[in-house]
Amino acid sequence: MRHEFAVQVGPVGFRVGSEWRAPVASLQRLYEGYPPPEGGVADFSVRLEAERPWRRWMKPSVAIRGDYVLPDAAPLALAHGLLAAEMGMNLQMALGQKRYLLLHASAAERDGKCVLMTGASGSGKSTLAAMLGEHGWRFMGDEFALLDPETWLLHPFPRAISLKNRGIHAMEELVGPDRFGPWLKGTPKGTLRHLRPRQDAIARMGEPARPALILFPTYGADTAVRPVGAAEVFVRLTQASTNYVTLGERGFGALSHLVTEVPARAIDYPDGKAAMEAVEALWAELS
Amino acid sequence: MRDAQLFVALLREPAGAARLAPEQWTPLLALARSESLLASLAHRLDGEPLPARVRTILEDARADAEQGQRQALWEAEMAQRALAPMGVPVILLKGTAFAAAGLPAAEGRSIGDLDILVPRDALDQVQEALLVAGWEWVKEDAYDDLYYRRWMHELPPLIHRERDRMIDVHHTILPPTARPKPDAAALIEESVPLGSGLRVLAPPDMIVHAAAHLFADGDLAGGLRNLWDLDRLLRRFGQDEGFWEELAARARRHQLGPHVRRGLRLTARLYGTPVRLAGRWRASDALFERRLLARNGWGQTTRRPLRFAFYVRSHWLRMPPLMLARHLWTKSRRQRPPMRA
Amino acid sequence: MAGPLYIADPEELVRAVELDGLTALFHVPSGMTHILAPPAPQILAALRGEGADAAELARRLSESFEIEGGEAEMEARLAELEAAGLVRRA
Numbered sequence: 010m011r012h013e014f015a016v017q018v019g020p021v022g023f024r025v026g027s028e029w030r031a032p033v034a035s036l037q038r039l040y041e042g043y044p045p046p047e048g049g050v051a052d053f054s055v056r057l058e059a060e061r062p063w064r065r066w067m068k069p070s071v072a073i074r075g076d077y078v079l080p081d082a083a084p085l086a087l088a089h090g091l092l093a094a095e096m097g098m099n100l101q102m103a104l105g106q107k108r109y110l111l112l113h114a115s116a117a118e119r120d121g122k123c124v125l126m127t128g129a130s131g132s133g134k135s136t137l138a139a140m141l142g143e144h145g146w147r148f149m150g151d152e153f154a155l156l157d158p159e160t161w162l163l164h165p166f167p168r169a170i171s172l173k174n175r176g177i178h179a180m181e182e183l184v185g186p187d188r189f190g191p192w193l194k195g196t197p198k199g200t201l202r203h204l205r206p207r208q209d210a211i212a213r214m215g216e217p218a219r220p221a222l223i224l225f226p227t228y229g230a231d232t233a234v235r236p237v238g239a240a241e242v243f244v245r246l247t248q249a250s251t252n253y254v255t256l257g258e259r260g261f262g263a264l265s266h267l268v269t270e271v272p273a274r275a276i277d278y279p280d281g282k283a284a285m286e287a288v289e290a291l292w293a294e295l296s
Numbered sequence: 297m298r299d300a301q302l303f304v305a306l307l308r309e310p311a312g313a314a315r316l317a318p319e320q321w322t323p324l325l326a327l328a329r330s331e332s333l334l335a336s337l338a339h340r341l342d343g344e345p346l347p348a349r350v351r352t353i354l355e356d357a358r359a360d361a362e363q364g365q366r367q368a369l370w371e372a373e374m375a376q377r378a379l380a381p382m383g384v385p386v387i388l389l390k391g392t393a394f395a396a397a398g399l400p401a402a403e404g405r406s407i408g409d410l411d412i413l414v415p416r417d418a419l420d421q422v423q424e425a426l427l428v429a430g431w432e433w434v435k436e437d438a439y440d441d442l443y444y445r446r447w448m449h450e451l452p453p454l455i456h457r458e459r460d461r462m463i464d465v466h467h468t469i470l471p472p473t474a475r476p477k478p479d480a481a482a483l484i485e486e487s488v489p490l491g492s493g494l495r496v497l498a499p500p501d502m503i504v505h506a507a508a509h510l511f512a513d514g515d516l517a518g519g520l521r522n523l524w525d526l527d528r529l530l531r532r533f534g535q536d537e538g539f540w541e542e543l544a545a546r547a548r549r550h551q552l553g554p555h556v557r558r559g560l561r562l563t564a565r566l567y568g569t570p571v572r573l574a575g576r577w578r579a580s581d582a583l584f585e586r587r588l589l590a591r592n593g594w595g596q597t598t599r600r601p602l603r604f605a606f607y608v609r610s611h612w613l614r615m616p617p618l619m620l621a622r623h624l625w626t627k628s629r630r631q632r633p634p635m636r637a
Numbered sequence: 638m639a640g641p642l643y644i645a646d647p648e649e650l651v652r653a654v655e656l657d658g659l660t661a662l663f664h665v666p667s668g669m670t671h672i673l674a675p676p677a678p679q680i681l682a683a684l685r686g687e688g689a690d691a692a693e694l695a696r697r698l699s700e701s702f703e704i705e706g707g708e709a710e711m712e713a714r715l716a717e718l719e720a721a722g723l724v725r726r727a
Contacts, residue, residue, distance in 0.1 A: 374667075377725055377726070459669070
C-alpha cells in the first residue's frame, strides 16, 4: 500500500493503508496529537483500494477493505476518503473486536464514573457526548463503548467524533475551527463533519471508568424522563452490540451485570442545552 | 512482507519468533488473519517469548476460535437432533469433524459452515427433515439452483432461520462432473461413530478429503489453511502402523492419488511434515507453492495472473470445458461480487 | 396415550438472571441467550433430571409452581423450547 497511517485509539491500534495520498493526509490532520499504536503493533488493518485497477485515476472509487470486509459494500468517492477510512475502522471493530463487549453507545466520564448513551442514528448521542466533553466531562467516545467482561469497567474509544447536520452547527458554536475535519457533503450518510476530541480525552484514552448511568436519548420532543426496565435495557443493548454473540458467556455476564447494577432512563429533549440539564440532574440523583 | 514465506517458516519453526523485528509483527498478524490461521499461529507460538501486544492479540484469537468451535459443535448437535429419526448415517466433515473428534487439527481451527456427508439416496429425506427443523434455502437465483442440482455434489446451501448459520449437505466429496470419482459409499461405510449419533471419516479418508478439497475442488484460496489441516492430520496419524500404505490405497480407490501425493509434497515442503510415499517434487508443484504463498503483509492476494489461472482451473475441474465457457460467460455478465476479501 | 418425552439440560449448563419479571438465560452448550417469560423458565426447571411428556409436564407445573396449563399449551411451549435447543427428546 502506497500510503500509510497508524493510530492508537483507546485500547485498539489501527493501521490504514491507502492507494491515494489524500485520505491519509486528512487522517493525519484530524488525528493530530494521537499516539501511534502501542508497542508498534496494530490490532487491525484497513485498506482503501481502487475498486478496479483503472479506478485509481478515472473517477476514483474507494473500496473499503481490510482484515474484515463486507462483501457487497458500495465504494465511496475519493472526496469522501476520510469517511471511508472511518467506516473501515468501524467495520474492523464491529467484526473483529473479541475482547471487550462492544456497545453502540457514546460515553462521557466524571469522577471515575461514566454515563452511557445509546440509541439509533439521529438520537443525538454523538453530539451529546461531544457537548458534555466541552462542559467539564471527559469525552470517552461517540460510536463504541468497550465494556471489559473481567472488570466491568468501560474503556474509552475516543475516535474523531462523527457529527451530522444540526450536531455540526451545535459544536461549531462551542469549539474552534482547528479541531474540525473537512466538510463532507453528499456522502451515503448525508453531510458530515468530524471533530477531534479535546486534549484531555486523548491524553487519558487509557483510563477506564465505572458505568453509573445508562441513557436512551431521543431528540425532538419536550424534555421528558422515563425509567427503562432491566429486561428492555438488556435487549436493546444486545441489539446495539455487534459482538455480543461472539463473546459468549463473558458477554452475557458483563451485560447482565451492567443492566442489573446501573440505572437506566429514556430522555426526550428539544435541544442540547435541555439535554445537558437533564443529564446533570439525573447524574446528581442516580450516580 | 511480500509473500507468506516468513509466516510459513514461523508455523514450521515457532522459535523463530524471537528473531522477528518489532515492525514485522503487524504485517505477519495481518497475513495470518487473512489466511484464517491467526489462532493456529497463536497455538504454535504458545510458550515463545513475544511482545506484550502480540501476546494479547493472539490470546484473543485463540479464545475466539474456541468460541467459534462451541457454536460449530452446537450446529452439529442440532443437525443430529433433526436427522436422528431418519436413521441415516450423518458424517461430519472438515473443521467440525476435527473438533468433534478432539483432534489436534482442531486447535486454533476457525470453523465456518457445517458440512455433512450423507448417502445420495437419503438427500430428499435429509432435506425435508432440515426444512421442518427450521433451516431454509439461502436465496440464490434460478440459474445457480440449476447449477447446483445438476452439477454439484451438495444440496444448495441451507441456513437456519433462527440461528443464522449455514449447513452444506454433501453426497460425495467432489462434483459428479469432476474427473476423479471418489467412492462415496466406501467413505460412508468406513466412517467412524463418535458416540453422539454423529460420525466422522476414517483418518486416511479425512486426509484424502482434505487433499481433494485443497486441489480438486477450489481455486486454492485459503490453501495455506487447508494445507495446515493436512499437516496436523498427518502428524497425528502418520505414526500409526501401516498408515501410509493405507492412505495410498484409499487415495487410489478414490482416484485422488496424484492429489494426495501433491498434498504430501507441499506440506512437507512448506510445513516440514514427515511424509512417505509422496513421489518426487516436480515443476508443477512449484507453481502450486507460489500460489499458496501469494499473500502479502496487508492481507492482499498477489500474483494476479497466476491467481486467474487457478480460478479457471478450478472451474475446469468442476465441469467439462464447453460447459465452463458458457458458465463463466453467464457469471461475468451478472457481475457477481468476489467471494473472498 | 403418552406423547414424546422431553428433557432439559442440567442447571450447570445454563446461567439465568432475573430482569424485572423476565428471565435472561444463557445456554452454555449453544452459546445462545434467550429472554424467557413464564411459564418457560418453570418448564425448564420441571424438565431437569427426569424427562416428561406434555401431560406429565402440566402435572409437574401445577404441583411445583401452581401454574395451570392444558396439554395442548404444553405441547406448543415444548415445540418452541425444542426449536430453541433448550429441551430435547429424551
